Amino acid sequence: MRITNNMLINNMLNNLNNNLNRMNKYQNQLATGKKISLPSDDPIVASRALKLRTDVAEIQQYKRNVDDATSWMEITEKTLGQIGDVMHRVRELAVQSGNETNTPDDLDKIRQEMEQLRIQMIHLANTTYAGRYIFSGYKTDKPLLDENGAFLMDISNSEQIHFEIGIGDDININVTGSDLFNNGTDAAAGEMSGLLDTLNNIIAALEAGDNGAVGNMLDRIDNDMNNILRVRSGVGARMNRLELTANRLEDDFINFTTLMSKNEDVDIAEAIMNLMNEENVYRASLSAGARVIQPSLVDFLK
Amino acid sequence: MSRSTFFGFDIATRGLYTAQRGLTNVNHNIDNINTPGYSRQKITQTASRPLLMADGTGMLGTGSDVTGVYRTRDLYLDAKYRSEAQYLGEWDIKDRLLEQMQVMYNEPSDSGFNAVLNGFYDTLQQLATDPSSLSVRAAVKEKAIMVAKYFNSVAAHFEYLQNDVNNIIYAKVQDINSLADQIAKLNKQIYNYEITGNTANDLRDQRDYLVDKLSRLINIQAYEVVSGKLPDGRDDVRFCVTISGKAIVDHTQVSYLTCVQREEKLNFEDINYLYDIKWADGNTLTIKSGELKGYLDIRDGNDELNGSPNFRGIPFYQRRMNEFVRVFAMTFNEGIIDIDGDGVLDNVNGHVDGYRLNSTGDETEPAGIRFFTMLDEYGNPMDSAAFAAGAGVDPTDPDYYERMYSQLTARTFSISKEILDDPSNNICTTDTPGQVGNIENLRSILSMRHNTYMFMEGGPEDYIKTIISTMGVDAQQAKTHLDNQVIMTNQIDMRRQSVSGVSIDEEMANLVRYQHAYNAAAKMIQTYSEILDILVNGLGL
Secondary structure, three states, X not given: OOOOHHHHHXXXXXXXXXXXXXXXXXXXXXXXXXXXXXXXXXHHXXXXXXXXXXXXXXXXXXXXXXXXXXXXXXXXHHHHHHHHHHHHHHHHHHHHHOOOOOOHHHHHHHHHHHHHHHHHHHHHHOOEEOOXXXXXXXXXXXXXXXXXXXXXXXXXXXXXXXXXXXXXXXXXXXXXXXXXXXXXXXXXXXXXXXXXXXXXXXXXXXXXXXXXXXXXXHHHHHHHXXXXXXXXXXXXXXXHHHHHHHHHHHHHHHHHHHHHHHHHEOOHHHHHHHHHHHHHHHHHHHXXXXXXXXXXXXXXXX | OOOOOOHXXXXXXXXXXXXXXXXXXXXXXXXXXXXXXXXXXXXXXXXXXXXXXXXXXXXXXXXXXEEEEEEOXXXXXXXXXXXXXXXXXXXXXXXXXXXXXXXXXXXXXXXXXXXHHHHHHHHHXXXXXXXXXXXXXXXXXXXXXXXXXXXHHHHHHHHHHHHHHHHHHHHHHHHHHHHHHHHHHHHHHHHHHHOOOOOOHHHHHHHHHHHHHHHHHOOOEEEEEEEEEOOOOOEEEEEEEEEOOEEEEEXXXXXOEEEEXXXXXXXXXOOOOOEEXXXXXXXXXXXXXXXXXXXXXXXXXXXXXXXXXXXXXXXXXXXXXXXXXXXXXXXXXXXXXXXOXXXXXXXXXXXXXXXXXXXXXXXXXXXXXXXXXXXXXXXXXXXXXXXXXXXXOOOOOOOHHHHHHOOOOOOOXXXXXXXXXXXXXXXXXXXXXXXXXXXXXXXXXXXXXXXXXXXXXXXXXXXXXXXXXXXXXXXXXXXXXXXXXXXXXXXXXXXHHHHHOOOHHHHHHHHHHHHHHHHHHHHHHHHHHHHHHHHHHHOOO
8 A cells, every 4th residue: 555644644643633532531531430421421330320319319318307307206205205204293292192191281291293284294295396396296287285285276186297208208397186085086176185185184082182082193194104105105216217217328328329429420530541642642653754754755865 | 673772761760750759758648647637648659551572472560650639538437436436425525514513512521501500500500509609690691691692592503503604605506507607628639629620638538627616516517529520530529518418518508507695584494595406497407416406405405495405504503593492492381391291281380480689578469580582683682571572463363472472593592681681580490489598399399400392303412412413323324425435436447556556667668669669760760870970871873
């Protein structure tokens, strides 16, 4: 084949251009840390990258939801603990007041403490988390009980607030006032809360100095305490599930970010080696080109 | 036997002429070494007509003559180059434009569609955990605006690109006409020169170069046709260039192409008044390849819909994005979605079925607020009622929703006026009035994100993923085609260069050769001069 000067030059330019293209690719990879910069570089990697990004973003959001749910339920759980404590004290006092040796003065003291416990109980029923009443079902903007212990709203056990903690996976995070303070029965606005009714009755009996009546209330107190325990164990079970979910999401997050990185991140060592290699080839082709292009017969004609 | 005293001078002079002609040719070749399209020229040199000696001693040589100058060119390679260059042009354009289109989607990245949609759903999730928070509600509005703006911006960029491509098509048609004009002019010159029996080498080179250029722009065939005999018996050869069988250049005649603005859009998604390319004489033009075909496919390609080119170009992606915002908005607003994948649309709770944050327990009708509507002709978001009125039929009409949402395009996609004005109240999370902590309506909306029957391709992310990977695959394919064409045309061009290119070494060798020939011929003259000197001056009486 006859070779002309322009063929050599064109060939050299083409090859240099190819070299530069490859160098550009590796330089891009190193600068961005990504294997691809456009979907066409590798459509499969690109579409997988999109999917993984969504997955990772969702997992992060679910983690935040689980955190929120956990905070809400921790408040609930703490409040339930305090309610339990209050009820324990109520029971103690009720038992104590049944003692025949109590003087009216003693009974009045018990009544006073009982009064305070009632106020405390109403206060606990109106506990808020970040400005939201946690026992008010869907009406989180309204307190649950008035100062007498009557419901301020219609409340139903079905008013369950659900947080999404996974795709198609959600958890009920609230305890409704009706479940907790009304022995699991739906209530209408103005209706007296069952639990508070017990306390009111005890106080009324104490006021009347009727120890016998107070003693008769013990069954109702036990009943209410059992109800609180039932609710509390439900909350505990749900918190357990939250914790497991949190762990699983943490694992998922690590797995998916690892996958994402494997999918689209460049192997730095490999990219550097490739770049160095291309640099060498580029240098070699430059110097070879310089040799080939320069001399012609002109240089040797004197 | 006697002959002319000065006959030797005649022969030597012819030698000088021949050598000079050779040197001139070397000079011409070297000068044009970098002229595009130039093919090296060669002189043909023969021994001049000898004298027949009457005494039977044979023929007497009379020196040399240059009988012609020819260009070294392989016409087969030219035809081959042109048939490949048209595909080079086509894929070059497609490769370049598809790359631009990919950049518009800005994926995969941390600021593309995925990031925008994830951001929107993240704030919705936050709203689900804290539905009464005004700051989260404001954030939902902002993120929703980002989603809408993303589509507006991508659609706008596609429109700009379509407009740009349309202008380029106009310019390319002018290029083609101008090239045809120049070729016709050269035809005339070449014909005039060659009628005397010469070969118009340099003009032919120029013509071939122009035809090469033309072959990148559009599918052409170029050939010489014999149209009779000249008076001297040679063939009367004329040069023609045809596009899909119809001559654009017929010897000195040019048929121009022209751009006509469309009265009716080819694709619904097109911008107005795109150009159709026709023959100026009104005939329809079939464009099979070349840069023009690349531009047309990108501009009009809608996957063969409504007779558009069988290519996924700008209208295709506009259509896909329109389809996305329509289905997405309809699902989000109305809750109309094929929830169980049985092929029949179901109606679950959507945003219209929710109640405002400040709703009171005695309300009986949902707020009926559509979260997403569209921009009106002044660029302001429509409210739900105005958007619904755009359907033009009663809500009882079976096509009510389809008609309502078919007004929507990616370019005009927007959040509704209600959401824009008062996100605090008008984002409807509850399905029962007066319950601020109730998120059942929002949950119904959120659950659709993972409904794989929302689109044929799956959920919203799957749909966009499909669009982007389709484009990625197309762009990759264009790149592969382009790479192949580059290699093919380069290889053919190499072979052409091998035949036609000027080699400095060769020319230098010829230079030396002709220089020596010239020196030798000059030496002959000197020798004859010395002989005559002896004859005239030395043999003196």
